[in-house]
Amino acid sequence: MLIAFHKPYGIISQFTSDGSKHGTLASFNLPRDVYPLGRLDADSEGLLLLTNESALNRDLLLPVHRHPRTYHAQVEGIPSQEDMTLLQNGTLIIQEHVVLPCNAQLIQNPMHQERIPSIRKRVHIPDTWLELTLYEGKNRQVRKMTAAIGHPTLRLIRVAIGKFLLKDLEPGAWKELDHKERLLVFERS
Amino acid sequence: MSYVFANQRYHDLHGSEGRFHAVLGRLVQKGSFENTTLIIPTGRRQRMLDRMITREMFALHKKPVPDIPMYTLEQFAKHVYSLIIPKGTYRIISDPYRNMLFEEAMVNVDLPFYRGLGTTLSRQTIDKCAEVLYGLRKDGILSSTLNSEVRSANPKDIHGIHDIARISDLSTILHEYEQILEREYLLDYPALLGLITQAIIEQPQSIRRYGTIIMDGFSEFTEPEWLFLDALERSETAFACFLEYDPENGPLFGNFDQTFGKLGNTGFKPHKMDFSEGVSEPLHNHLRHYLFSGKRPQAKPEFAQPFTILECINPQSEVDAIARYVRWIHSTQNIPLSDIVIAMRNPEQYSGLFREIFPLHGLPVNITDRPKLHTSPVIIAMFLLFDIIRHSCRIEDIRTILMNPYISLPGVKTTHELLQSFDEIIRTMRIKGGKGLKEWERSFNSFSLMLSRRLMNETMQIRPNGDVITRIEKKIEEVKQVSGVIKTLQELLIEEHTPCNPEEAINTMKSIIDKSGIVSYLEVLSKHQHQQVLVDIHQTSSELIERDVRAMRAFFLLLDEYKQLRMHRNPNIKASFKEHLERIVSIVHGSQFQIREKPGTGITVTSMEQIRELEYSTIILCGMHEGSSPLAYTADMFMGRELPDSEERHIRRERMSFYLSLVHHAPSNRPRTFLLTYPALSSDLHDLMRSHFLDELMLVTGMNAEEDICKQSFMNDERTPFLRYLTSKEEYIDVMMKQQHNLDHLVYKQIEKWTTSEQIKRKHAPTAIIPDKRHSFSITELNEYARCHYQYFAKRILRFAEEETSTMWMSALENGLFFHHVLHQFYTSPLFPINDRYVLKPLSMNPDKRDVYRGELFRIAEREFRMIDFQHPFMDIERQTIFGNPEKGIKGRLDMWFDMEWKNMQQSQYKPALFEISFGNKGDTIPAIDLGKGLFLKGKIDRIELSDDASSFVIADYKTGKNVPGNADINKGKEQQMPLYALAAQKFLQSEYGLEQCTPHHAVYYSLHNCTSKIVMDPEQKRSVALTPEELLPLSQNYVASIHAGDFELKAKKDQDCEHCSFMTLCRIHAIPPIRGEVGPDEEGT
Incomplete structure (x- = not known):
């Protein structure tokens, strides 16, 4: 069983509390035998896969497989072309780790549902949406990357794993993937 | 090599009885532990020895086994204290x-x-x-x-x-x-040891009742413990301390050499015992001699045989592999689960994973960690309530309370809508929080009052606007809901400065917890658990409940201790409730709570320290990577410098921990197997390095890293059959499906049927309704259509909401509303005659009473401003902008407007006559005005000015923004307000006021931004390009016709028009060719 779950903001990617004030996956009536494949930080939202098939862990998480994950990041300010090049080329060094090249582009507001609590917008500073496709998943990588180019992330949503898209799955909702959708998850290019 | 350090009395009584287990064996043979006391390092070992001795004694003597006097060192110290120190003298904290x-x-x-x-x-x-x-x-x-x-x-x-x-x-x-x-007669552990040490020195006979005291399993002692041991050595009681120590490798692990030296210095006589004095396992001896020596000794093949080393993908996969291993050995080798132990250096890293993943494999797990009390979810929930008091009611605290599953505030039902309303209201009211519950209450009252007045104003209008009324009513309902939460919190909680003694404070805290529904939530969960009803909690609910209840029990015990000790110390001194809370926070931060061991149920997961000297047939050590085992050394510079040898002592302690988890000193012939695992990647996919302890182990046991480390990613390795072991029927089905491809299609078809398609229904399905022929258009609608047909379609037909932006300043809407209300109230005040619908007269101001008019205007404005004066930092600046600041010589907008108005009154032939005339809206007495060709107009005219003879009129509109339209905009049809309002006004002045001959002359915009006026459509203006309303009407009529015809085609526009459009993501403006004369970047040069 492979489940796509739209993790809302403020929820940790586990079923038991980690000692913080964040909520857990236990509140979403998920099937009793599934476990998250990878993690999504409490302050990030979007697509989280859960499964009861342990082999999927290896297929999706091993860095050698370079499995793509796509994020929408709302950042403060408007990144310049040079900033975008820095993101794309994989030249950023974050905590002694040179990040791999990724696909990064500016996008129009993707019209995601309003977050609760809403992000802290600054009236006189514009914000921009970026779409980033990463092939690795270090801790808070997207946030660190956008911060490194001087545009801190205000909101981060994972919108796709492989070619499987979050689409209109509402925050807090989940669905079991059918055969075709499973294939999309594992598609890489 | 073993040593026993004993005092003379022990040697006199017992001579050399051999190693600890030999001494125990003789006591068991004798069938009595009378006159013997055992001191053991850990509670777990104490329980295990107790079980072992009880079993053996009963098997030998077939009679009830008496209580075995066995203590940990701290328990023993407390016991001695209770025996030799008079009761009530001190209190142990x-x-x-x-x-x-x-x-x-x-x-x-x-x-x-x-x-x-x-x-x-x-x-x-x-x-x-x-x-x-x-x-x-x-x-x-x-x-x-x-x-x-x-x-x-x-x-x-x-x-x-x-x-x-x-x-x-x-x-x-x-x-x-x-x-x-000293002052309060309190004892902490070092003080307790000091006290009883002194008492034993003064009265060496005082502890005779303990008989022979035997210590075993210790490797290190603190200074007060040394002094205590020294006192025991000098007492009249036989005392011996057994030490498993070999001077040959002593420096390699543990701090035995130091202990050995110190024991010798305190007057003990060491007695060395060789292996013949007890049975010892060859592997154990081999490890004791060579582990960490850096040498590759001659190793027998059987030394490597019990060990399996497994490199896993990440911690999650590691726990999954361990679960399969446990199921596998349990099923294939019949090893009871209680004979398997999983240990790690830092249980906090793994206990969560074991709790969650083991139940997925149907494995009961017996985790005995000691989590910090302040990390328990139930304690967090309790402190969320107290945080409201501690942090003076911050926004995030209230929000977290509303979202916390443990808390159910009386009379408050937390829904998604309530959270949305909460967020919306605090944004609208710009509440910052952190100023106490009363400040929230004040803000809500002020906001509610303002809304009620607005509602009253609106309903009191001759022609009230139904839409506005509905909006205000909805807002009032939201404010009511959210302020209900604040009121409930106010009733539940107590003011932070309330003085109370410790007893009152603790009783209040308990009462708050009781009323917050936390206890009843746990009761409900527990009840559901007993009835095996599926509750909204994951697989380990019974353990979660236990965890919560234990945390809660520990918390209440702390509260009681605080109450008792503080009341004992200062019963009459009162402190603020917040002060008591801060003390409780301090206590909770320093405490842990224990998840109890459940012997015989499930597989034990614990720390490496806890398994020392325990006999398990299968030992699984997980997390064997650098930083976890051994734990990373961090120099503690808190004292200003690194303490000497601290790194060396750290690594020795770590080695000791590893060594003791591999060996045990009890004589046994039972074979033992070890699974040693480590993750190659951390949970966030950082590379991890295998522990060098594993390399040391491989070195001394003859293993080879290249050949002997199994990898989880190689599923077909013969040495790790457990990785292929399936632990649930779902896995069997899955594997079967993969093997029989023909089944795939059918089974997946079935699965597709079960998937929850309901969940992906669109919440806001668009309803494409083109306005009917009797639809009344507002000016905003028509201007929108004129500006962009597609935007009109998205907003009015598809009904997508526009993106809202919030600002810390007064919004344009608030500014507009403020001035509209002020000016309307000003001209309808008793200073002016009442205009009724039959006798319409232009209003004028008495030139001698300028100050009276100005005073009235300011009084009204002050009253209105108070209604919108929220807690936001820029409000003083807004006030200054509106009212000015005479001290700084700043003239306010209100004054500037009054000057302009006064001048107009004196000079202009047109005087204001009607204000806020609404027509065509729901509830209006004036219906929508039919301007021909399907154009029914609705709207609200800010003001109509009449000539003295009522033969002509001027449409006036207040503008709050910087940009005021001009004739060019009007002529192009971008701004249709003035011509259409002029025509509409002409019609209703005729029909409603009987002004048959009254015609529009021109229109005027009053800018409230810079208090200027701008005349448009004036036929008398020089070089005027103004068209008459009649000439402009066909433009609007054509728009209406296009809307009715469904013409929402996207037209090429200039980029700047789209820059701030909310519907850019829907719109395909960039996909269509640029407008003529412009060349896009892609077409350049073609």
């Missing part, structure tokens, strides 16, 4: 209470280094100081010692004190702490 006393000491004294210029210390500083100072006390260091070190500090001495200011502060705190203990 718990660890958390000790932390609170340290905090109290820090509050009492002057700390130039830590406190600096501030008044408060951070929680981290308090905790760290308490930890360091207690560490010093455990090592027998007193404040006097520290103080003399500070006084004699020599900066040139590299081993001396360098950070004098810091150590001086620490010394002051320690001195104050010692004073509190």
